[in-house]
Amino acid sequence: MGATLEALLALREIELQIAEIRRQLAAKERSVARQTEKLRAAEHTLEAGRADLKHTQVAADAADLDLKARDAHVARLRDTLNTVRTNKEYAAIMSQLNNEKADRTRQETRALELLGEVETKRKAVAEQEALVKEESQRLGNIKAQLEQSLASFSARLSALEQQRDAAASRLDGKVLDLFNRLSDRYEGEVMARVVQVHPRRQEFICDGCNMSLSAERANALLTRDEVQTCGSCGRILFMDKSR
Ligand SMILES: [Zn+2]
Incomplete structure (x- = not known):
């Protein structure tokens, strides 16, 4: 084999090694990008979950206040019942009292449902927080791996680039x-x-x-x-x- 072909083969060998290193680095960069995307999605889900929990918590607090107001109203009606003078008045207050008690029972069911929802959503938010932490740690690891590869490959790459320049200098400009x-x-x-x-x-x-x-x-x-x-x-x- 002639000197030109030998120089070309040497150059090809170096170029392929450089390309392989670049491919490995690019693959690691892609996995950093993928993990960044995954973390961002998990953070979005967490934000939405937190907003939803807050919303439900507000509704549960309102239901609780409503119950307290109804309890106070029932107490007032009972007091009034002790002061009525006529049967007609008594019947009217009793009717109000019964209505208020029925409403209170419905409101209490609703308030309990809301408390249950708050509990479920709080648990979901906690799980999502753990997931975000996990994905964030994973991203940290992948980034560290990329940094490590960049550091260990950079010496190898610059050595190969020097070899490539040396091999290229042995070739005619047109052939190169x-x-x-x-x-x-x-x-x-x-x-x-x-x-x-x-x-x-x-x-x-x-x-x-x-x-x-x-x-x-x-x-x-x-x-x-x-x-x-x-x-x-x-x-x-x-x-x-x-x-
Ligand atoms: Zn061919």
């Missing part, structure tokens, strides 16, 4: 341009191996796209140090020395 264009297009998979389909037949395919290649082109790779690209996918072709 071609490499960079292909690298953008194929996410680092710039090179394609030439595969001999059958050991005894002069048939070759490009490993990048599986299209056939002429024997002349394959043989040129073995004999000359020049860049050959696949006619179908455009990748830079190379042949293993072992083949």
Whole structure:
């Protein structure tokens, strides 16, 4: 294999390692973003739950006040009952008293229902608070992992970037341009191996796209140090020395 192809393969190897590190970092960044979203949703649910609890609590307090007012009214009616002089007055007060007692019973049921609701909602809010805390801790952990990866990868990345620059400086400007264009297009998979389909037949395919290649082109790779690209996918072709 010629020096140009060897330099290209070295460059590809470095580019693939850089791309792999970037992929891992991007995956961690995505999981930070996902967890941030999850925490935000849990906080929204908590806020809504707190508002609802407050609303129910206000209604329960109002029902309790109403009950107290009715109790006072019943007491006043009872006092009045002791002071009436006629049967007619007595009957009228009794009727009011019975009505008020019936209303009070209904109000008491409602007040108890509201107290039950307050209890249920308070429990739900407490559970949601625990969930928010959990999601927040999880986010903290994922962020710490990302920070750790950034720290441990940064030395590796700058070493690789230096190696890449060194490998690139061994290449002709035109070849490097071609490499960079292909690298953008194929996410680092710039090179394609030439595969001999059958050991005894002069048939070759490009490993990048599986299209056939002429024997002349394959043989040129073995004999000359020049860049050959696949006619179908455009990748830079190379042949293993072992083949
Ligand atoms: Zn190809």
